[in-house]
Amino acid sequence: MKFKLTTDHKTVAKNYIYVAILQGLNFILPLLIIPLLEQRIGLEKFGLVMYAQYIMSFCIVITDFGFNITATREIAVLRENKKDYSDFFSSIIWFRMLLLTVMFLLLLVVVFSFDRFREDWLVYLLSYGVVAGQAIFPVWFFQGIEKMQIITIVNVLAKVIFTLCIFFFVTETADYYFVPAFNSLGFLVAGIVSFILALKFTNFKMIIVPKFMFFVRDSFSVTLSNITSISGLISNGLILGYFYGDSIVGVYSIFEKLITASKSVFMPIYQVLYPYISRKSDAVIFKEIKKLAPIIAIVGLILSLTLFIFGEWILLTFFKNNLIEVYIKWFKLMTLVAFTSSLTMLYATLYAPARKLFKRRLQVLSLGAVISIIGSSIFVPKYGIQAAAMIFLISELFMVLLASYLFVYLDKIIFKKD
Template sequence: MRKNLVALYGVQVATLVLPLLSIPFLARVLGPSALGELAAIQSLFATLGFLIEYGFGLSATRQVAIHRDSRSELTKIFSNVLGGKLLLSVLFLLVSLAVYIFIPVFRSHPLLFWLGFLGALFQGFNLMWFYQGIEKLPRAASIDISLKFGYTALVLLLVRSPNDVALVIMLQGLSSLLSLIINTWRALPHIEHLRITLGGSLSALKDGRSMFLFRAVSTFYTNANTALLRLFVPAATVAQYSTAERLTGISSSALWPIMQVFFPRLSYLVHHDFSAAQALFRKTFVIIVGVSTLAAIFGFFSAPKIIKFIFGDQFISAVPLFQILIFNLPIIAISQLFGLQWMIPNQMERTFNKIIAAAAVCNLISVVLIVPKFGAMGMAWGVVASEIIVTTSMIASVLKSSKSPFKVTRPNTFTGG
């Protein structure tokens, strides 16, 4: 677990912190308008990418963790998930085409749009779910880190003007493609001959459908906001919001490797040693809540200096947005603990998905009613309100259930919540 945790933190550094080496550069070279267009495309395909990921990062990881000692079962899971992703890529293409045809804002930059499409397609087939399940992340993570270092270096070397926005997206997609090719080749010794069938592919989709609903809804109300904001405000304003959102995302995602490492372990312990799973959850809860609260306080008071240093004076309007969004740091941490780390391993998917769906509805209402009048500030407060609803509902659902991590007796059944 320690090795996997170190590996995942390496991936997080490459994914979120390494861009901080290029973002100040891009902010100055591209300017607010071009950077806003870039952020909108990235937000759009981060949202649509859930169609291929489908929730396999949770459902398939759980299955791999349970059957990690059986090569035949791993082969079956791997083949079925790959087949499912191939089917979903067709849906991804059709939805992307509909967005391109019917939303003029995204149709105005066709090269950016389709480069973003390809990058999301490659990323959707990544194999981190498999390596997380078998708890063999270090080598896969090192490959991902190396490629992201290369991407950052090329951005710093090649991007010279606002006209190079397409180059940024192309390099990002190339990094995802190379990572996919290398890690797929490395996964082959862990499995037997692939056996992709329509029946198996549909079975994988059926197994992951509850997680798909979670991914679809949660992705919408977390990743889609920048793209939705572009429908109501100029690209330069989108750049201010995306700047604050990205910094908040970096802060929040700093805790995600701990979540990813403990998820397969909790999935295993819930079925084999429930009291140990409860103890592990309680220890993790104390650490995560304490660290996230301190980080939020630090981020709030240091926001003016941080944003001015990283992005320059052109992005000073992002300061109040960041100070609002940073409140989400401990809120998201708690919701992930009670939701992903406890409700999902304990097969409370039904209740979990209802909570996420309610939050998405609240987020959509805020976009429609608040954003047209209050712009980026309205979006920021709407996001915080949605997260509060999620977290409060998850805590209440877990504590009143027979599967609470704070009760000393093991539940007799694992029926859906």
């Protein structure tokens, strides 16, 4: 059968290839770098570095302010209407720089106010370069103008820099400070290069236009949902670290990162389709997601089964620490998240943002966060990593159930005539 691809379809297909390459790298590199780090700096120092990364994840969400969702859609619409987006671009960059400064000051206060952080203050401050790099990197802009090849090339450059530095310079436990330093270096290089490349498509001005503050207000619900989501995600790791030390955090973060890496299978689809589908009507968006959901569910189920069957072999082959073997059964429990999160992401990352259902997105992510934070606070101090694994799974199950209800029942009634 012969068919002719439209310009939009060709753009989506090309962008998918670029993002798939990047996400493939995101999947493979953790399998190479994490075992190497665990062997060279030890599980305790690896756990410390991961503990700092949990905190940086929260800082990234604040400085992002939901723009990777709301700004992407706005840029896509401006591009479709052939309007200039230099004012909008400049306003976002300056607003992020303001947030970046505020968060750094808050980080200084937290780090030097608590003994738990003060002892390793340099690790936390070196890790903040990741936040700065992410703030500078206009992923939302390149995604909105559908130039995903730039994101891929720059990210690959950053990851190669980080990987080579780790391989050659981190050789013993005392080198653990280099890990956050090199990680920050990679993100900063990516941020600066990408910002320079963005100037080929737009102009940068020394202003924040007044009307931009209305956009900030509209983005607040997305920011709030992202904050609640990341709070729920990192609560297990932070509470584990506080009560059980960095070694246990290291074990849990290895399990979590392997599960999270599996999500990279779906991100190319969501990232590429988002600017394309956000230009469609609500009815068309509903139909497209309805067609896509069974495929995502099948792939997610295959991923879960693969991790359940081969995950133990992967962990015991690449990691030689006895603690990992002790808790391996709890990793198997966590593998179901690869399936549930695929559908939750479909709703929260693609469908709800494309239809500007930001309050619904907040409801879904907040439910998971509340369950995770309350559950972690009550059970993790007493039951440790076992409780963390259970809460990780339960919060994801409740999110996918709520997302399914909102989509299958509420929206089905709205669009039943179509």
